[in-house]
Each structure stands twice: as C-alpha cells, then as structure tokens.
Amino acid sequence: MLTSLRGRLFIGLTAIIVLMGAVGGTFTYFWAYSEAIEMQDSVLIQIGSFALNASIRQSGLVNGVDADSEVAVVELGDAPRGSADDRRLWGLKDGLHNDVRQGQPVRVLLRTRPDGSRFAVTQRTEIRTEIAADMAIRTLLPIAALVPCLLLVTGLVIARSFRPMLRLAGNLDARQADDIGELTAAGAPSELQPFLGSINGLLERMRAMLEQQRRFIADAAHELRTPITALSLQAENLDPLEVAPPMRNRLDALKSGMRRTKHLLEQLLALARQDAAPAAASEAVQLDMIAKGVVADLLPEASARSIDLGFTMIEPVTVDGDPFAIVSAVRNLVENAVKFTPDGGNVDLGVYGEDGKAVIQIEDSGPGVPPQDLGRIGEPFFRGCQPSGEGSGLGLSIVKRIVDQCGGSILFENIAGTGRSGLRVTVKLPAADR
Template sequence: MDGRQIKHTHSLQRKLNHWITFTTLIFVTIAGILSGGIAFYEARDLQDNILQEVARLVRINQLTENKIHNDDNEEESIIIQRLGSQLASQLQIPNTLEDGLQTLRINDEDWRVLILTQPSSTQRFLVAQQTELRDEIAWNSSLNVFFPILLLAIITLIIINLIIRSAFKPLKKLAANLDKRDGTKLNPLPETNMLEEVAPFLLSINGLLARTQQNIQKQQRFIADAAHELRTPVAALSILSENIQNASTEEDRKQRQRLLQQGLERLRLLVAQLLDLARLQSDYTGPKEMVSFNKIVQDAITELYSLAEAKQIDLGISHQEQLSVLNQGNGLSQLVNNAIDNAIRYTPNGGTINVSLYAEEGNAIFRVEDTGSGVPEEELELIFEPFYRTQGNSQPGNGLGLAISLEIARNLGGHITLLNRDNGGIQFQYLQSQNISQNLSTRPLSSAVNNLN
C-alpha cells in the first residue's frame, strides 16, 4: 500500500480465530469428558449385564461350573464356580458373602463378582471377571466416542476459519479501493453489495470523504478570497508609492504619504487577521488560563468608546455580573472587540448598543444588542464565512471578524448565536461554560442563527 509498512499489533480476524478455537476446545473437552465418562460407565454396566446373563443361564442349568473363554485373550474369560469349592484353580471366596454384584480383592487382583443362590436348592455359585479387563473395555469405548468428537471439532474449526477469511474479504477489497485513489479523488465509495456489518463503517468513510471535500473546497475558496483581498490593497499601495514621487508640492507629498500609511495599516490588519484565522483553524493548542470576563468587556468598551461617541451612539453595559472564564491567548478580547466593533459599525448615528454579561445555568453569557438594520434572513447562514459581506454593505472591513470569532469560540468550547431582533437590530450572544473541566478540552462549535421571538 504505497510502500508503507504498518506494524499490526492487533488482528480482529486472528482474535476471532483464537477465541473460537479456545471456546471450541473447551466445549470439545467438556463434551469428550462427559461422553467418554458416560460411555465408560455404560460399558461397565454392559459387563455387569453380561455377568447377570451368564448367571441366568447357570440358574436354568444351561451352563455348569466352568470358564467361558475368549480365544483371543485368556484374561477375558468369565469364571463360573460354586462357593465353598476347594479346587486350587478356583477363586477362594468365603461362602458367607451376600448375593449380588460386588467388587472383591482376590490374590492382589480386583474382580467383579456376582453371587447367586440356586432357587431349587441352597447351592450358591458365582460368576466373576477381572476388573482390569472390564476397565480396558470401558476405556476403549470412551476413546471410540471421544475421537470422532475431536475430529469433528477440527473439521469445524477449519471451516469456521475459511468462513471468517471470506467474511473479511470485503474489508480488504474496500482498503484496496481506497489505496488506488490519489489525493484528489474524494468521491464516495460504492455502497452496493456490502455486508450489513461493514455498511456503518463504509457510511462513516463516505461521510468523512464528503466532509474532507467540503473542507478542501472551503480552504480553496479561502485562499482565492485571500489572494483577491490582498491583491487590491497591494496594487493600491503600489500606485500610491509611485504617486508620492510625482507630488508637485510638499503638502501634496505629505497627503499622499498619509494615504500610503493608511493603506499599509489596512494591509497590516488584513494580514494579521488572516494569520489569526489560519492559526485558529489549525487547532491552536496554546495554554488556557482563568481571566476576568468583566475586565475584558470593560477594556473593549473603553477602547471602542470613541468610535461610538463619534456617531453619537449610546454604548453602555445594561447588566453585569462578576464572572471568570478560561481564555486562550487574547482570544476572548478579540471576540468581544469584534462583537462591539461590528455593532458600532452597523448602528446608525444616534442609536443604542447595550452590552450585558451574566451567568445562567453554569454558563457565562456575553450579549451585545444594537438598533441597526439587522441582517437579511437568507444571509444569516453565510455571515460567518471568511470574507463574506452582506449585500449593500458600505462599511469598511474585510469580512474576517465573525469568522475569527467563530474559531475562537470553537477553541474555547463556546457557542455563538446571532439573531435578528423583532424591534430591529442584531443580538450577538456568546455562551461559554464556567466549568473548567469542560473548557480545558476543545469541543466542536455549533453556531446558531435564528429569529428572536
């Protein structure tokens, strides 16, 4: 795969095989032990039944005192004898034993003995067989049961292994499909003829591809817009620098220098905002610290008050509570300044801007309400895009303020809401949790854009 070597530490296929093999062996062992044990005791019961059948034949005088021989193995003989017999070749068993089956130790050997009394007389006899022989027959019966189970288990494991290999082929095919693509092909993978278990994984990949494509398109638009925004002031500055050389008087030269300095300042601000936006969009992970939200708001109002005063705008704090929140760099200062600066820009002369800061349900809420003309509903969804400016907007600016504020809020785990007020104007609201543990981890931002009811 593109020459890459990946060290595999875990294999789902191997893990499945191991667990299935382990589980199967456990069940086979248990089944073998149970089946073998049952076969063992059934074989011993069968031997007891044979002794009882031989005894029945003796009782009806069809067999006499003798040995029933096995031509292949002398040790497999069944002995029939009368109790109390003094023959040296016979088993020496006392006549006092009770009738029935019992195991006796005779001459250092274990014997299974059935003692019975003839119904027509008091004559007693026994039918006996060596226990060692009986156990050997029983063990052979057990093994005859166990080995087929073991063989069946081995065949089953081989079949299961082949099935698992076949089940994982769609994943390998999917990986091969992805590996053949270059970085420019982000179209979704085919979703037909896909296993039900693989479908969620495939849908997630297609979702990721779609989001990646959207992000790439967004970055491409951003680069194109940034190039356009930079091209215009750079061209203007180039013309201004040439005009300085052609100034006819000292006063004219100074005027053109002032225009050049203003253009340079606008260009510096644009570049600084572009760098801020790029830094924030690259998942900036600078240190966070607790700060006074009140001081940030008061400093912003102090800094921007002269702009509001020039337009005779009533700028003030309508409600304020003492709040502390986590901040990252000068992020909150930028966010607050952007919100108040936008309100001043788009509020007509003699208007009002109310700033409030309060806590609600464990969240710090910063709100700016103005009496401007508001934003067309169809443009509320677009206003956070970089370089976007509402139609008919004649105010100076480059459309980066709200985009930067959005990224700052995302990095701080905050939430921005922009609403059209019923009585005119815009309400900008920023909400951030006062819970330190929630703010220390960056969470995705969701910006809400709705009508204020």
C-alpha cells in the first residue's frame, strides 16, 4: 500500500490519463480508418464519373491519382470477353463490389456507358487498407504527444502543490533543538491550517511547561541561596577557633562543599535568568573594557598559580547587549581557561573587530577538550567524559545562551601545533554601529 499522498495522486492521475488516451486513441483510430476507406470509395466513384465521359477508352493505371494508390480502369467492352476475371466482372451489377483479380482481393466500381459498353475502376484491397491505416495512425499523433505532456504537467502541479508542506517540514527540521517558537502559517495552503494550528497549540503548551520549569529552578536556587549563605557564614565563624587537626580537615571539606553548592546555585540562577530574559535592556557595551575588567578580577588567582594571563591584542569594539550578561559570558570563558590551565601556563585574550563583528578570542595552554566532547561541552551539566577540576558544568550553557541572544556565534577548537595544546574559544558578536 502506497503511503505517500503525492505518489498516490500521481499514480491515480497517470492511470486516468493513460486510460483516457488509450480509449480515445482506439476510437479515433477506428473512426479515422473507416473514414479513409469511405474516402477511397468516393475517389473510385469520381474516377468512374470521369471515365464515363472520357473520349479515350483505354485500360490501365489512372494518372493524376497518387501513384501508390494503384487505381486502374478496366475496359470491359459491350459483351463479356477476355480473361476469366474480366468475364466475372462483366457479371457484376453497376456499383461498388469486393472482388478478386489475379488472385488478389480488390475493390471495384462497375459502370455502364449510355452506348452499352462497360468498364470497371479497380483498386487492390491491400493498398486501400494500407493507406487507411496510415491515415488513421496519423490522427493518433496529437493524442500520443498530448499524453506525455499531460503527465509532465500533472507531475509538476502535484510537486508544486506539495511544496509548502515540504517547506514547512524543512523549517521544522532546520530548527535549533531548543527553538519552540510558533510555526508561521503564512503561505501554507488552507488544508494545512488545522494541522499547523494543532502543532502551534502543542508548541504553546511546551513553552508554558518550560517556562514553569525554568521559574521553578530559579525560585528553588533563589530560596536555597539564603540558607547556604548563612551556613557558609557559620562555617567561616568556626575558622578562628582553635581545633584539632582532624577537625580542621573536616571543616575545610565542609567549607569547600559550601563553596561548590553556592557556585552551583549562582550558575543555576544565571542560567534560569538567561532563559527568561528576552534580551533585557540592550545597550552599547564596550567589549574591550569588559574583557579588561574580567582579566583584572581573575589576575590574583592566575598569578597565585603562576599563570600568565593577558592580552595579545586589544582594540576598542562595541556590541549591543545586556552588560551584565556579557560580563558573565566573558567571565565564564576566562575562568574556564584559567581553571583548566596547569600552573605556570598561559591564557591569552584577543579582542578586535572583524567584518562588522566584535570578536573575543581566548586561548589557553591547558589540555584542550577531547574531540568527542567538543560538540557537547555547551550542554547543561556536561563536564566531559572524564570530568576534572571543580565546576557545575553550567558555565558554557550560560555563555551559549547569552551569545545566542546577542545574535552571535561561538566556536570551540583545540589548538593544534607542535608542542602546543589548549582550547581556543572564539566568540563573534554583531558590532554595534556607532
């Protein structure tokens, strides 16, 4: 059973067109054939009328008619004589008959002149049918040409009619995994509208559900922040106290656990905020100044680990966006670079303009990201197949969403070169025109 609507339509219409062509063709053929036979009879009758009044009476092929048609006049005289064929002809009445001459079937017209002499106009039946079939076949040519044309047009019309459906499916396929915006109904045929309505209803429900989920995460993170801060403070308060070394170890473990939890909550909140905001107050932001600020913030940590953190290139470039979000994105990227670079390594930043884009590039001398992880490091909570160091795995998801909201792009690539390793992250944002 054919499941494609297009295939079914095409096969159905093809069958109808071919059937109509065959039936129409057969009728036309036989009709044209019998007309051609009649026409040849009337040629015999016309020649008979000429021969009736002709002054020269002579048997032989008639000139002036198509030579192939082999129309002949046979003078029979005024009494039966000559060959057996001639004598049999004499025996026939005036008019059209089918007869045999020299063993071959012929069509004959017999006429008698006023003076009593008779003659016959003859034509071989085989030639007549040949001519008639030839003429009938020629009437089929237009039908034979029309059928493929009709099939072609039908195919084109069907393909065209289904194009909006394919376009719609293409649009859906091309969507980002998290794009659940409404499908546009403009230009879609009316038969598709109910279907589109249902899909849009479903998307609407999904949006509401995601929004609910996001709000729940944001609320939960927010609610948890206060007690965790209070707990951290309590733990810090224990610091100055004189305690036994095993106790000190547990206290340190407790404090680092608190720090990690706090970090996770901060990241969760930042992610939920990014998901919520349809780009909060957008303004002109100086990307180079932001990068400088972030580097200045992280410099103490970097120099404590002898990491050379600095710029290889810095140009003033401006982008449109939410300044807090952009700070958060740059910070997450530089933090990663510092975090994953071993002590004594390098983290180099470049900030510059290129083809109407503001570019920030961060290179580190860490281990880079295993190729199989490269495509996944932007997923929430993904920290690589073999996680190392501390972290919630949310940093790059936050960065990705911020970059998306600014209409920019982000590229992660491992630095390949002799004796070099590390990750290069390139973020391109549309530069603001000042």
